[in-house]
Amino acid sequence: MPVKLPFESVKISPDEKLQDKQDTIELIAQLEDLAKRHPKKGAVRKFTNLIADTNTPINSWKFNEWDYASKKVSLPTYARGLFTKGNEIICRGYNKFYNVNEFLEVSEDQLKKNTTGPYTLTVKSNGCIVFISGLEDGTLVVCSKHSTGVRDDIQKNHAMAAQRALESQLIGIGQGKERLASALYELKLTAVAEFCDDSFEEHVLEYKNDRAGLYLHGLNFNTPRFRTYPMKKVNEFGQMFGFKETKSRRFETFEELIKYLSNVANEGTFEGEEVEGFVVRCYRTENHEDFFFKYKFEEPYLLYRELREVTKQFIRGGPQNVHFGKHKLICMDYLKYIMPLMHDNQELREQYLDNQGIIELRKKYFVARGKTGLEVIDEEVSMAKLEDEMRLLSFGDSQICKYAVVTVATIGCGKTTTSLALANLFPNIIGHIQNDNIRRPVGNKLVAGALEILINRPIVILDKNDHKFIERKQIFDDFDQLNEVIPTSKLKFICLNFLRNRPQEDKDLWNITRERILERGDNHQTIKAAGKGITKAEKIIQGFIKRFQPVDPGREPDSKFDLIINLDVTSPDSSYANVKTVVDNLISFASDLNLTRPTEEQFQEAFKSALDYKPSVNKIVHSKGGPRAPAYFGIVIPNAEELQNKVVKLIHSTGLDWKTYETLKNTDRLLNDLHVTIIHYKSRKTNGESRALWNMYVKQVFFDDLTKIDENSPKIKGCSIPLPSSPTADIKLEKLCSNDKLVCIKVSVLGLYHADGREIHLTAGNKFPHVTLGTISSEIKSVESNNLLNDICEFHATNGIQCLDFEDSEENTLKGLPIFAYY
Numbered sequence: 141m142p143v144k145l146p147f148e149s150v151k152i153s154p155d156e157k158l159q160d161k162q163d164t165i166e167l168i169a170q171l172e173d174l175a176k177r178h179p180k181k182g183a184v185r186k187f188t189n190l191i192a193d194t195n196t197p198i199n200s201w202k203f204n205e206w207d208y209a210s211k212k213v214s215l216p217t218y219a220r221g222l223f224t225k226g227n228e229i230i231c232r233g234y235n236k237f238y239n240v241n242e243f244l245e246v247s248e249d250q251l252k253k254n255t256t257g258p259y260t261l262t263v264k265s266n267g268c269i270v271f272i273s274g275l276e277d278g279t280l281v282v283c284s285k286h287s288t289g290v291r292d293d294i295q296k297n298h299a300m301a302a303q304r305a306l307e308s309q310l311i312g313i314g315q316g317k318e319r320l321a322s323a324l325y326e327l328k329l330t331a332v333a334e335f336c337d338d339s340f341e342e343h344v345l346e347y348k349n350d351r352a353g354l355y356l357h358g359l360n361f362n363t364p365r366f367r368t369y370p371m372k373k374v375n376e377f378g379q380m381f382g383f384k385e386t387k388s389r390r391f392e393t394f395e396e397l398i399k400y401l402s403n404v405a406n407e408g409t410f411e412g413e414e415v416e417g418f419v420v421r422c423y424r425t426e427n428h429e430d431f432f433f434k435y436k437f438e439e440p441y442l443l444y445r446e447l448r449e450v451t452k453q454f455i456r457g458g459p460q461n462v463h464f465g466k467h468k469l470i471c472m473d474y475l476k477y478i479m480p481l482m483h484d485n486q487e488l489r490e491q492y493l494d495n496q497g498i499i500e501l502r503k504k505y506f507v508a509r510g511k512t513g514l515e516v517i518d519e520e521v522s523m524a525k526l527e528d529e530m531r532l533l534s535f536g537d538s539q540i541c542k543y544a545v546v547t548v549a550t551i552g553c554g555k556t557t558t559s560l561a562l563a564n565l566f567p568n569i570i571g572h573i574q575n576d577n578i579r580r581p582v583g584n585k586l587v588a589g590a591l592e593i594l595i596n597r598p599i600v601i602l603d604k605n606d607h608k609f610i611e612r613k614q615i616f617d618d619f620d621q622l623n624e625v626i627p628t629s630k631l632k633f634i635c636l637n638f639l640r641n642r643p644q645e646d647k648d649l650w651n652i653t654r655e656r657i658l659e660r661g662d663n664h665q666t667i668k669a670a671g672k673g674i675t676k677a678e679k680i681i682q683g684f685i686k687r688f689q690p691v692d693p694g695r696e697p698d699s700k701f702d703l704i705i706n707l708d709v710t711s712p713d714s715s716y717a718n719v720k721t722v723v724d725n726l727i728s729f730a731s732d733l734n735l736t737r738p739t740e741e742q743f744q745e746a747f748k749s750a751l752d753y754k755p756s757v758n759k760i761v762h763s764k765g766g767p768r769a770p771a772y773f774g775i776v777i778p779n780a781e782e783l784q785n786k787v788v789k790l791i792h793s794t795g796l797d798w799k800t801y802e803t804l805k806n807t808d809r810l811l812n813d814l815h816v817t818i819i820h821y822k823s824r825k826t827n828g829e830s831r832a833l834w835n836m837y838v839k840q841v842f843f844d845d846l847t848k849i850d851e852n853s854p855k856i857k858g859c860s861i862p863l864p865s866s867p868t869a870d871i872k873l874e875k876l877c878s879n880d881k882l883v884c885i886k887v888s889v890l891g892l893y894h895a896d897g898r899e900i901h902l903t904a905g906n907k908f909p910h911v912t913l914g915t916i917s918s919e920i921k922s923v924e925s926n927n928l929l930n931d932i933c934e935f936h937a938t939n940g941i942q943c944l945d946f947e948d949s950e951e952n953t954l955k956g957l958p959i960f961a962y963y
C-alpha cells in the first residue's frame with residue numbers, strides 16, 4: 141500500500157526514469173566487470189550477504205578510499221556506500237565529499253567559482269553513517285557504510301545495532317517498520333542517517349540518554365547520478381518516522397556562508413551546542429547537480445583525541461610511556477588531574493581502554509579547570525612560548541635523534557607495504573630493511589644493517605614479524621651490542637603495533653591476512669602461496685598467529701619502546717590508513733626532524749607503488765657485524781689557489797729549484813680539492829686507543845654536527861656532507877715537504893670546534909696531519925705523504941728530500957675551515 145507523505149516528492153519525468161534505469165543496469169555491469177578483474181585488490185570489492193531476516197542476497201560495492209580523489213583513476217560511480225540487488229540500487233550513499241581546502245578543487249576560491257547556492261549548512265553529527273531503504277514486500281534494509289545483515293566474521297556489527305535502534309525508534313512512535321520500508325521503496329530513496337550512541341560506541345562528542353539515536357541527514361535517490369532531497373524535506377520525513385533532527389541553516393551566497401563559518405569557528409558551537417563541523421550542501425554551477433563539502437573544526441577535537449591517546453598510553457604503560465603531541469602542556473596538566481582517579485580504579489582503567497568513559501573523564505577535567513576546551517587551548521599558547529624559550533636555553537632535548545622502528549605483527553598484516561609506502565614518502569629520512577631479504581642465518585644482520593642505514597638517515601624500519609617477546613628482546617639486545625656510535629640517549633625505539641588484541645580470537649585477521657597472502661601468490665621471498673603452496677602458506681600464517689604475544693608496555697622488553705603506535709588490520713585495505721597513522725605519529729613524536737605532512741596525492745602515490753612492490757629474491761643485505769661509519773674525517777681547504785700561492789711564494793723566497801713541484805705543475809697534477817685528514821676509519825684497527833678515538837669522532841663530530849646539516853645545502857665534491865654550518869678547525873702551515881713522488885704540507889691542528897662554536901676536545905687521529913698537494917702519477921697514492929713525513933720527522937731523513945719551514949705568522953694560520961666526513 142503506497143504511503144501518503146506529508147510533502148510533495150521531488151518529481152521525475154518518465155524520460156528521466158527510463159534513463160536512470162538504463163544507467164543503473166550499465167553501472168552494475170561495470171561494477172561486476174571491475175570486481176572480476178582483480179577480486180581482492182582491484183578498483184572495487186564486491187561483498188554479498190543476506191538482508192537481515194530474509195533469504196534475499198544483497199551486494200555491497202566498495203572502492204579503495206584513495207581512488208575517489210585520484211586524478212588517474214575514473215570510477216564508475218563516486219557513491220560512498222552502494223548496495224544493489226539484481227539490477228536495482230537498494231541503497232546509495234552521498235558522493236564522496238571533502239573538507240574545504242583539502243584539495244585544490246575544494247579550495248575556497250574554487251568552491252566560490254564552481255558552486256551555486258543556496259548553501260545549506262547542516263550540523264555534522266559524530267557517529268557512524270547508516271543507509272536505510274525498503275523492499276517491495278515491506279522489508280526494511282539497514283546498512284552501515286559497506287555491510288548489512290547478520291555476520292559472524294566481525295566483532296561489532298554497526299548495521300545490526302543501527303537496525304535495532306531504528307526498530308525501537310519506530311515502536312516508540314507507534315509506527316510499523318513496514319511503513320518506513322514501503323515509503324522508501326515507493327519513493328526509490330535511501331534515508332541516510334548518523335547512528336550516535338555512546339552505549340554502543342563512543343566517538344568524540346557525547347551522545348547519551350536523550351541525545352543517543354539516529355540523526356537523519358539525507359534522502360538520496362537510488363540512481364547512479366547523485367541526487368538528494370532538500371534539507372527541509374529531509375526534516376519533514378525525519379519527523380514523520382521519529383528520527384532525530386539534523387539542524388541546518390540556509391545561506392543564499394557563498395560569501396554569507398564563509399562569513400558565518402569564520403565567525404563560528406572561534407566558538408566551535410552551533411546554537412550553543414558543541415559540534416565537530418558542518419556539511420554544506422549546494423549545487424555544481426556547470427550542471428546544477430547536488431554537491432557537498434565539509435567544514436570541520438580542528439579544535440578542540442584535536443585536543444580531545446590527544447587527551448584520549450595519552451590516557452590510554454598512561455593506563456597501558458605508566459608515565460614513562462606517555463608521548464605528547466601538539467597539546468603537550470594541557471595533556472600533562474590533565475594527566476596530573478586524572479592520575480589519582482585512575483590509581484585505585486581498575487574498572488575505570490579497563491573501561492577506558494574499551495572506549496567507555498572517555499568523554500566523562502574529559503568533562504570532569506574541564507569542569508575542575510572551570511574552562512571549556514577552547515579556553516584551555518587559548519591559555520596553552522602563552523605556556524608554549526615559555527617552552528620555546530626554555531628550549532632555546534637548551535632545556536629539553538633539541539638534538540637530532542635516531543629512530544629504530546620495530547614492527548610487531550603476523551604475516552600479511554601489511555608490514556612491508558606500510559614500510560615501503562613510508563620510505564617512498566620520506567626517501568631521505570626513512571630507510572627500510574626487510575628480514576626476508578637477509579641471507580640465512582640472519583643472526584644479528586638485521587640490526588647491523590639497520591645501524592648502517594641510521595648512519596645516513598634518522599629513521600629505519602626493521603621489517604620483521606617480531607611476534608614474540610623473545611624476538612623483541614633480541615632486537616634490543618642486538619642494538620645494545622652492536623651500536624658503537626649513536627649515543628644511547630639519542631636512539632629511540634618506536635613500535636608499530638599491528639595487532640592490539642589477541643589475534644588468536646580475531647577471525648577478521650585470519651580472513652584478511654590469509655586472503656592477502658593467497659592473492660600475493662609467489663611474490664614473496666620465502667612464502668609461496670600459489671598453486672599447491674596454499675596449505676603450507678596457511679600453516680605458516682597460522683603458526684605465527686598461534687604463537688603471537690601481544691605488545692605489553694608494562695613489561696620488558698616492550699617497556700623499552702619509547703613510543704607504541706597502534707595500528708589496525710581490520711579491513712583488507714587497512715595499510716593505507718596505517719601509513720597515515722604512522723606519519724602523524726612521527727610528525728609529533730620525532731619533532732626534531734620537522735617532517736611535513738604529505739598531501740593526499742603524495743600518500744596515494746607512495747601507497748600505490750608500495751602495493752606494486754615485488755621482491756627480488758637476490759636482494760641480499762651484506763652486513764658484517766658493526767655499522768659502517770664514514771671512511772674518514774677531514775678538514776677542507778676551501779681556497780686551493782690561495783694555498784698554492786703561499787707555496788710558490790715560499791719556494792721563490794729560497795731561490796731553490798723544487799723539481800717535483802714543477803713537474804706536478806707542468807703535468808697538471810696539482811690537486812684542486814685539498815684537505816687534511818684528521819682520522820681514518822682504518823686507524824681504529826691499530827689499537828684500542830685509536831678505536832676509542834674514532835668512536836669519539838663519530839659521536840661528537842658526526843652525530844652532534846654533521847648529521848644535522850640540511851641535505852640541500854651545497855656539497856663539496858667527493859664528500860656527501862655540505863659546507864655551511866659544519867663543525868670547523870683551525871690549522872697552521874708548518875713545513876713544505878717533497879721527494880721525487882709527491883709534495884705535501886705538514887700542518888698542525890690548532891683546534892676543532894662544533895658548529896655552535898664549542899670546542900671539540902679531541903686530538904687528531906693522524907700522527908702527521910698534512911695536505912697533499914699532488915703526486916706525480918696515479919699509481920702513487922696521497923697516503924704516501926704519511927711515509928714521507930714519518931721519514932722526515934722520525935728519522936730525520938734528507939736523502940732526495942726537500943723541506944722548507946713556513947714562517948710562524950698569522951698569514952699561515954688558517955681558521956674556521958669546515959670539517960667533513962668522506963665515504
Ligand code: IDP
Nearest residue numbers: 551552553554555556557656660713714715716
Ligand atoms: P607483511 O609484510 O606483513 O607480510 P605485506 O607483504 O605488506 O604483509 O602484505 C601482504 C599482501 O597484501 C601484499 O601482496 C600486499 O600488496 C597486500 N596488501 C597489504 N596491505 C594492503 C592494503 O591495504 N590494501 C590492499 N592490499 C594490501
